[in-house]
Amino acid sequence: MSNLSNKIRIIDIARMAGVSPGTVDRVLHNRGEVSEEKRTKILSIIDDIQYQPNILARSLARKKTLRFASLLPEYHPGEYWEAPEKGIDKAQTEIRNYNIVLEKLYYNQFNVQSFVSVSEKLLNTNPDAVLLTPTFRNEAAALMGQLHTRNIPGVYIDSNAEDDYYLSYFGQHSYQSGYAAARLLENGLPHGSEVLIVRTIRTAGASSNQTQRREEGFMAYFQEKNLANKYHFIHVKLSADDHTGNLKEIEKVFKKSPGIRAAIVFNSRVYQLADIFKKLGTTGMKLIGYDLSGDNVSCLKNELVSFLIAQRPEDQGYQGIMALCNRLVFNKEIKRINYMPIDILTRENIDYYVNYID
Amino acid sequence: MSNLSNKIRIIDIARMAGVSPGTVDRVLHNRGEVSEEKRTKILSIIDDIQYQPNILARSLARKKTLRFASLLPEYHPGEYWEAPEKGIDKAQTEIRNYNIVLEKLYYNQFNVQSFVSVSEKLLNTNPDAVLLTPTFRNEAAALMGQLHTRNIPGVYIDSNAEDDYYLSYFGQHSYQSGYAAARLLENGLPHGSEVLIVRTIRTAGASSNQTQRREEGFMAYFQEKNLANKYHFIHVKLSADDHTGNLKEIEKVFKKSPGIRAAIVFNSRVYQLADIFKKLGTTGMKLIGYDLSGDNVSCLKNELVSFLIAQRPEDQGYQGIMALCNRLVFNKEIKRINYMPIDILTRENIDYYVNYID
């Protein structure tokens, strides 16, 4: 279960192999300049004794400071993107001791060109490792390809551009989270109820890949359970900024379909719908949304929202950075796809969830 | 937002104060033998420049290997206590580089005397830090007192003996978790339904403090929402081992109260009740329980159990050890009471929760 402290040092290996520490060092770092004969001998010894380098000494002695970079959307306080950055900051303080610095870059999530230009800037700094969010899939994949040719490891968080070159991905299984949301919504909902399904349209005009997958998972639940014909689903598209227009739209929908008992929004803007419900005086509505922005948490506490589905964004940021560190410093194996837990938050458990993050 | 790498070393402080590195070292470690004048001067400089020691160098140079000890219940594979130990193991591999070893001790959770004797053994090894679970509150508190007199920091996980001497506690807010469970149970449950509330009695005869608190929180929900009279609550006590007796007992209850639509068990033995329901052919029952033992997870996946409330036991173990490390190695401030998130698990999100732990 536990082997005692592996106190075998480079110099011990050197003695066993009848060479100098420098030679062992060259083998360990693949720096060449070692005869094949000694090389294989040293390698076999290393393998035999299961040599584990002392990471502390290694980092302390390393001349080069590793430079990590992150590339995230700009945000206002209280918005979703604050969370991953929090995790990144936490990781940063932990790895600073290992002679690693982190430079944070930001792009405008509503402007592709912004992402591209910051990408170039990032490449020019020639970092040792990169963490980014592929809001713009193609452009992100292009960047990842560039990084790959330069042998710079990169990780995605939040969503996945699904190219061939990223080291690791940390994010939610969107489909399954929609499936889980469906279960919560359906539970206790009388058959025959009408269900409002809201999509928020980005300025660009299309909804994100992530929200699409969530909706697919959501609908799949009802299909698989043969419940699709027990409820009536009403799909509505809302604008990201035209609040009065949205209000009117929802009002119209309610006039047509007064039997609506539940609603779901597949992104973090559920608080906007809650606001509309409040203005319209709608009560007794089961409302489900995603992610813990400040507004969403308020709605949950006021019981305007019944459930929020969360995806541990802080963990995504933290683990993303740590994966890079594990790769470059600790030489550990990195799991490529890492789905985060699908967390279910209610008014009753939210306090112990948000306070848990520090 | 981010200050660059604090490259200020002890020798820099020494120069600023016009003393030698050794003197600064004495101040940093409160070893005395420094004049009050220089002491205050050095301290003010340290404060000014926000000196952060290089943990790597510190651990590398430290002569003494720190010895941590854990004291957990014995368990069989798949049982609850496997989880905290997993977290402890994870922490162990992380801190091994810091010149720390961990010795794991176990007691029989159904035998006070076992706990006491292992406690003594633990004290005799004279560890530098201790993590333990206070299954036996008084005896655990006594041990913690002993540790305190020897100036050995100790943390509790799982539950809290609530003495004055522990450094830190990691566990669930039992009351609130019961409250959250009530919400899940009540949601969609027709008024007038009967609700079965099960207590499992330990060999000792009493139910644990933790389960009592959970039940309090559970009942409080209905009181606060003025729902207490909308449902009929049926309290049943089951034995921890007499399965046939339990079966008969539940059968009797159902005969008397055929309107039971939901049930809750306040500990990890919900799978036993699910088993009874299965044998009795009971269907359409909403069943809620606690913790992710292998059996419970199976029940959740088979839809015999609707919800499981979990408390991140791996995190408790991991963070408990890390707290000790933060205290002794990193000199960080430790939060004393740390409530874990109240996680809600369903068939739909369980996979991404359990796989998340590696």
Add this chain to the structure above:
DNA sequence: TAATGCGCCGTGTGCGCACACGAAAATAAA
């Protein structure tokens, strides 16, 4: 006055490793 003790302080060493430098050995070119 010399001897002893104590408070205070500086210096030296080594933790395990990365990396630069230069030397030796082997080989190629003259």
Add this chain to the structure above:
DNA sequence: TTTATTTTCGTGTGCGCACACGGCGCATTA
């Protein structure tokens, strides 16, 4: 054979810190 070149290897230094040791100056005692 001599010289130049390449391959292969050993040694030395320092990363930032903890800690042991010894020394200086001053007060106390014999």
